[in-house]
Amino acid sequence: MSKMLRNAMVAVVAFAVAPSATPAEPEAAGVNTVPLTTLLAAVAKRSDKKFIVDPRVKGDVVLLQEHLASVSYDDLLMIMQVHGFAAVTNGNYIQIVPDAIVRQMPLPIANDEKHPAAQYVSKILPVKNIPAVTLVPILRPLLPQQAHLVAMTCTNDLIIVDTYGNIQRLEKLIKSLDRGEPFVPNKCSADAPRPADKRSDS
Secondary structure (H helix, E strand, O other): OOHHHHHHHHHHHHHHHOOOOOOOOOOOOOEEEEEHHHHHHHHHHHHOOEEEEOOOOOOEEEEEOOOHHHOOHHHHHHHHHHOOEEEEEEOOEEEEEEHHHHHHOOOOEOOOOOOOOOOEEEEEEEOOOOOHHHHHHHHHHHOOOOOEEEEEOOOOEEEEEEEHHHHHHHHHHHHHHOOOOOOOOOOOOOOOOOHHHOOOOO
């Protein structure tokens, strides 16, 4: 038997025993795929809230064993967060925007009142026993890119912009780390010249 004939037979056998392509799996039962705008319209109708939707808010939502009529406003906030969007209340309207710009929006300042876990808020957290500035590099990796964290050296406070749920988590971490003798920050005088106010004599 010639070498060319043997190669041809091997090729035929290999083709015959090769597994057939896996057929596409059927769509899972109970899966509803709806546009984000349709979901917003359903929540607005049921909750009597008024939404202003940024043109960049696009995409579809996959709801497993869920119907539009059962999606609450708190559920909507979590869905928006998963898809990279945020809801910001501004007067009588709620703006739906990309979360990349959320820290520049007029967010509510969270004090003692509770908020939905996925709602973006601003909060001032006092630090008593350690320099607040030392916490920034420790906590910053625990925040998403769109969040904000800065230390106020004069008052030894932290200013955080993030979801209410994540801020609660950070508060617990800060309380665990904030130990030792009370830390007294250097007081900043309002009369002290700022670097921009200094002039060189020439």
